Amino acid sequence: MSAILQNPIFTDNDKAREWLERRIWAAGRICPHCGRISYSTPLKGEKHRPGLYQCNDAKCREQFTVTVGTVFERSKIPLSKWLAALFLMVASKKGVSAHQVHRMLGISYKSTWFMMHRLREAMRQGALAPMGGAGSIVEIDETFIGRKAGMPIKRGTNHKHVVLTLVERGGSVRSFHVDSVKKEDVLPIIRANLDRETHVITDEAKRYAQLGDEFAKHDAIDYSREEYGYTDRKTGVNVNTNTIEGYYSIFKRGMKGVYQHCSEKHLHRYLAEFDFRYSNRSALGCEDMERADRMVLGIVGKRLTYRRPHI
Ligand SMILES: [Zn+2]
Numbered sequence: 308m309s310a311i312l313q314n315p316i317f318t319d320n321d322k323a324r325e326w327l328e329r330r331i332w333a334a335g336r337i338c339p340h341c342g343r344i345s346y347s348t349p350l351k352g353e354k355h356r357p358g359l360y361q362c363n364d365a366k367c368r369e370q371f372t373v374t375v376g377t378v379f380e381r382s383k384i385p386l387s388k389w390l391a392a393l394f395l396m397v398a399s400k401k402g403v404s405a406h407q408v409h410r411m412l413g414i415s416y417k418s419t420w421f422m423m424h425r426l427r428e429a430m431r432q433g434a435l436a437p438m439g440g441a442g443s444i445v446e447i448d449e450t451f452i453g454r455k456a457g458m459p460i461k462r463g464t465n466h467k468h469v470v471l472t473l474v475e476r477g478g479s480v481r482s483f484h485v486d487s488v489k490k491e492d493v494l495p496i497i498r499a500n501l502d503r504e505t506h507v508i509t510d511e512a513k514r515y516a517q518l519g520d521e522f523a524k525h526d527a528i529d530y531s532r533e534e535y536g537y538t539d540r541k542t543g544v545n546v547n548t549n550t551i552e553g554y555y556s557i558f559k560r561g562m563k564g565v566y567q568h569c570s571e572k573h574l575h576r577y578l579a580e581f582d583f584r585y586s587n588r589s590a591l592g593c594e595d596m597e598r599a600d601r602m603v604l605g606i607v608g609k610r611l612t613y614r615r616p617h618i
Pocket of ligand 1: 338339340341342343362363364367368369
């Protein structure tokens with residue numbers, strides 16, 4: 308993985324900025340203040356840092372750089388290091404620890420930790436169009452991870468965090484940190500995220516029983532009887548939750564090996580990171596550099612307010 312970091316955009320700030328400009332302004336340089344496209348002039352000369360532009364709109368006349376309105380804005384960490392961290396995060400299937408990035412890039416552990424959380428925030432998907440649709444199959448399941456603050460470790464899962472996941476076969480994934488596996492916590496998320504024409508597959512839990520009335524089709528597997536699921540003879544559909552189990556195995560291995568100390572407050576960001584990599588995975592024709600491209604596009608306009616805004 309270190310060989311990747313030989314790319315000059317990860318060491319040279321001007322190259323990094325130019326790379327970012329090419330991606331973010333692929334359709335023309337946009338003024339972040341007034342929104343006008345291709346109506347600005349580069350400010351040259353010793354007074355100005357490279358990459359500074361002035362809007363030519365008579366009412367605006369504001370100056371801007373490519374990082375205005377992004378998580379990179381006003382950061383003390385060089386842009387090239389931000390891009391290197393971003394790349395390391397998207398290139399490793401199970402993720403990479405802040406310790407490892409801190410060692411590879413030579414920036415303080417604390418700054419690395421903040422930087423990585425900001426990048427995770429940038430990977431979070433906002434309000435999205437529903438997944439699935441006619442002819443598509445979405446598996447739904449939940450898993451348990453970590454330990455809730457102040458809860459004693461007991462048998463069962465009461466002390467753990469609940470993650471609800473929806474994964475479309477051959478498509479993308481969305482995960483949510485939910486309060487419990489109760490119907491009232493789980494169903495609103497499913498309704499808000501799935502097209503009604505979707506064929507859904509779950510286990511036999513009661514909370515999912517009414518999905519058959521709300522979606523095109525609902526198959527529920529009784530894992531106590533059908534250990535590996537079954538094939539529906541009429542439709543030929545393999546009724547199982549293998550896809551979601553595959554996703555959870557990547558997520559759990561990643562969280563265990565790389566992210567030992569994940570507090571409740573940050574779980575949704577780790578989920579965003581794993582979802583992002585899975586939804587933009589090589590099997591879907593998305594390779595590392597392209598994944599970095601897509602992530603950069605997701606960063607525009609997203610800001611995260613931590614107590615320490617200037618890292
Ligand atoms: Zn403007």
